[in-house]
Amino acid sequence: MRAMSVISAIVLLLGANAFVANADDTSGANPAIELTIDATKPGPAINPFIYGQFIEHLGRCIYGGIWAEMVEDRKFYFPVTDKYNPYGDSKITIPVVSASPWEVMGPAGSVVMVKKNAFVGEHSPQIAPGSGIRQNDLAVVAGKEYGGYVWLRAAKGKASVRVSVILEDGKDSKQVANTIIDDKEYIRFPFKFVAARPTENARLQIDISDAPCLVGAVSLMPSDNVRGFRADTLALLKQLHGTIYRWPGGNFVSGYNWRDGIGPRDKRPPRRNPAWTGVEHNDVGIDEFIDLCHEIDAEPEIAVNTGFGDDYSAAQEVEYLNGSADTIGGGWRVKNGHAKPYGVKYWCVGNEMWGDFQLGHMRLDQYTLKHNRVAAAMRKVDPSLVLVGSGDLGTKGRLGDGPDAHDVSWSQGMLERCGDRMNMISEHFYRGQLPWTKDGKMPIEEHVGQLREEIRKKAAAHRKLQAKVGRTPEKFIPIAMDEWNYWHRDYVYGELGCDYNLADALGVAAGLHEYFRNSDIIGMANYAQTVNVIGCIKTTKTAAFLDTTALPLLLYRREFGSVPLAVMGNSEERKLDLAAAKMADGSAITIGVVNPEAKPQALRLAVNGAKVGTNAKVWRITAENAEAINTPEKQAVAITDARDVKVDGAVSVPAYSVNVFRVAVEK
Numbered sequence: 001m002r003a004m005s006v007i008s009a010i011v012l013l014l015g016a017n018a019f020v021a022n023a024d025d026t027s028g029a030n031p032a033i034e035l036t037i038d039a040t041k042p043g044p045a046i047n048p049f050i051y052g053q054f055i056e057h058l059g060r061c062i063y064g065g066i067w068a069e070m071v072e073d074r075k076f077y078f079p080v081t082d083k084y085n086p087y088g089d090s091k092i093t094i095p096v097v098s099a100s101p102w103e104v105m106g107p108a109g110s111v112v113m114v115k116k117n118a119f120v121g122e123h124s125p126q127i128a129p130g131s132g133i134r135q136n137d138l139a140v141v142a143g144k145e146y147g148g149y150v151w152l153r154a155a156k157g158k159a160s161v162r163v164s165v166i167l168e169d170g171k172d173s174k175q176v177a178n179t180i181i182d183d184k185e186y187i188r189f190p191f192k193f194v195a196a197r198p199t200e201n202a203r204l205q206i207d208i209s210d211a212p213c214l215v216g217a218v219s220l221m222p223s224d225n226v227r228g229f230r231a232d233t234l235a236l237l238k239q240l241h242g243t244i245y246r247w248p249g250g251n252f253v254s255g256y257n258w259r260d261g262i263g264p265r266d267k268r269p270p271r272r273n274p275a276w277t278g279v280e281h282n283d284v285g286i287d288e289f290i291d292l293c294h295e296i297d298a299e300p301e302i303a304v305n306t307g308f309g310d311d312y313s314a315a316q317e318v319e320y321l322n323g324s325a326d327t328i329g330g331g332w333r334v335k336n337g338h339a340k341p342y343g344v345k346y347w348c349v350g351n352e353m354w355g356d357f358q359l360g361h362m363r364l365d366q367y368t369l370k371h372n373r374v375a376a377a378m379r380k381v382d383p384s385l386v387l388v389g390s391g392d393l394g395t396k397g398r399l400g401d402g403p404d405a406h407d408v409s410w411s412q413g414m415l416e417r418c419g420d421r422m423n424m425i426s427e428h429f430y431r432g433q434l435p436w437t438k439d440g441k442m443p444i445e446e447h448v449g450q451l452r453e454e455i456r457k458k459a460a461a462h463r464k465l466q467a468k469v470g471r472t473p474e475k476f477i478p479i480a481m482d483e484w485n486y487w488h489r490d491y492v493y494g495e496l497g498c499d500y501n502l503a504d505a506l507g508v509a510a511g512l513h514e515y516f517r518n519s520d521i522i523g524m525a526n527y528a529q530t531v532n533v534i535g536c537i538k539t540t541k542t543a544a545f546l547d548t549t550a551l552p553l554l555l556y557r558r559e560f561g562s563v564p565l566a567v568m569g570n571s572e573e574r575k576l577d578l579a580a581a582k583m584a585d586g587s588a589i590t591i592g593v594v595n596p597e598a599k600p601q602a603l604r605l606a607v608n609g610a611k612v613g614t615n616a617k618v619w620r621i622t623a624e625n626a627e628a629i630n631t632p633e634k635q636a637v638a639i640t641d642a643r644d645v646k647v648d649g650a651v652s653v654p655a656y657s658v659n660v661f662r663v664a665v666e667k
C-alpha cells in the first residue's frame, strides 16, 4: 500500500479517469503533485475498532472529566485534620488532592475520625456541636441548578445540621437546608440550589449544633448530569464517536479490585489509586462503565487485572458481566439491578505486563503461564470472549531455564506460548518532543511523522515475527494498538493533562493513514487517552471542549471510507501523507491529505478503475500556525464545514492542514 514512484504513476494514469479539483488558493504552491488512486485492488477492510478510545482511572479522566461529582474526597479517604493543606506542594495547574480537602470550621480537635459506625471505608468524621467542615474551590455557573446530599448520623442524641453554599468570601452565603438527625442510622439528606453568579471559589459547608454528628459521604453534581455523567463531556464523547472503549486501565488495572466498584455507590470504599496519585473513589465501576458505553454507543472492552489479580477474580469478573444469575458474579450483577447479562465480548488480559514498573510484573516465562491460566478461566465462563494478550516488541524477556534459557521479545514469548489463548496481541506506544516541554522543538514534518513511523515499524515487525513463529498471513494474530498517542509538554489539565497543538492533530491524521495502510494486521487501536489525561477532550470544572487531536479522530470516523485503496505518486517528495478509501457501499471515494509543510500544496488526482464525478466535498482542519492550540476560551483549531469543490483544476491543500475529500463514484 505504500506510495509508488512517479514513473509507475504515469503508467497507471493511462486509462484512468482523471479527477482534478479546481483551485481554491494555490498561490505559493509548487507545481501540482500527480497522484493516482488505484481502485482496482482494494486492501483488506479497515477494522472499525481502529477508531477506539482508552479511558483510565488516572488524573482527571474519569473523576473531574467524565463523572459529574464536584466534591473531592467525598467519602473521607483522607482523615480530616486541623491542618488544612489539600494540595501539598503539587505544581500541576489543577492540583491533585493529596490530603483532606475538608477544612475544619471550629476549634482544634473539633473533628475526629471515628471507626465505630463509619459509613464507608476506614472511618468517618465526627463533628462536635458548634463546629463544621467545609470544602472550598467548587466552581459553579450562574443560573445553573446543582443538587447534592449528605449522609448524616448523630453520634449521640439529636444533632441539628445546616448545609450551606457560600459563593464568595462569606458574602452571598446561601443556606441550603437544615435538618435534625438522630443516632439510629445514617440518613441521606438531599439539597438543591441555583447559583446566583459564577465563581470558582464556592464553598460547601456543613455546620453541626446540639450534638456531635457523623458525616458519612457527601455529593454535589450539576442537576443536568446524566446518571452521574457530565452532560458537557458526554455531548463531546458522542461527537467523538469512538467505536470501542478500553477501561479501567492502564497501569491502574494491575492494582484494581473490580469488586470495590460494584453495589450501592456511596457504600463503595475509597482507596488510594494503586498506580497513580490521588484517590479512587469507586464511584465509577463496571456498571457505570457499561452505562457510559451504552450512552455513547460504543463497544465496551474491559481489562482484567493480571498484575496483583488472579484467574479466579478475572473469571468472576466475566461472570459479573456475562454470567447467568446462578453464578456468583452474575448473581451480584442481578442483585445490583442488572438482570440481563451485559455480554461483553472484548477483554484485555492484563496491561503492559512486560514493564518492571507494572504492579505484579514477573518473568516472561512465568507470565505466559499466568496469561494462560487467566485466559482459560475466563473462557471457561464464556467461550465466546475475544482476548487481547499483553505484548511488546521492544522488551526482552527470558524463556526457559538452564542451558535452554534464551531471551526473546515479550511479543514473541506471548505468541509462542499463548497464541492459542488470545485473539489479538497488544502493542502500545507514545511519542513526543523531548524534552517534554513547550521549548522542545523538532521540525514539524518530523514531528507529524512520529506516530506513523511507530505504526509502520510495529506492523512490519509483527509480520516478520509472526512468520518466524510459524503463522501464515491468514493466521496472523492481529495487533491491538490499544494505547497510542503523543505524550509531551506541560500538564495543564491535571495529572498527565498535556495540551496538544495543530501539529499533533496532523500527526494523529497521519497515524490513522498508517493504520489504513496496514489494515491486514491492525485489528484495533485505542487512542490514549480520551479526557484530560493525554486526552483529546479537555475539561475545566465547568466546561468541556475538543482539543486539536480530537478533530482528525472525529473527522475520519465520520467521513472516511472503510476499504483502503492504494495511492501512487510523488507525494512523499513533498512530505504529504495521502490515504484513500472507498465507502463500504462503493458510493464514494474519500481521500485524506495531511500537509505538514508551511506552504500550500497543489494536487492533481486520478482514479484508476472507477469513474468518479466532477464535484467533491472537502473538510479541513487547519489554523494560522502549527503551534495553534485550543483552550477553554478559544478553539483556534476546528473542522471546517463541508465545502464543495469543482473538480476541474488542481486542488490545493493549505499549509499545516488535514483535508478529507469525498467524491461520488458514478455507476
Ligand code: AHR
Binding pocket: 056, 249, 250, 251, 252, 351, 352, 483, 528, 529
Ligand atoms: O496511558 C497512561 C499509561 O501509559 C497507562 O496507564 C499505561 O498502560 C501506559 O504506560
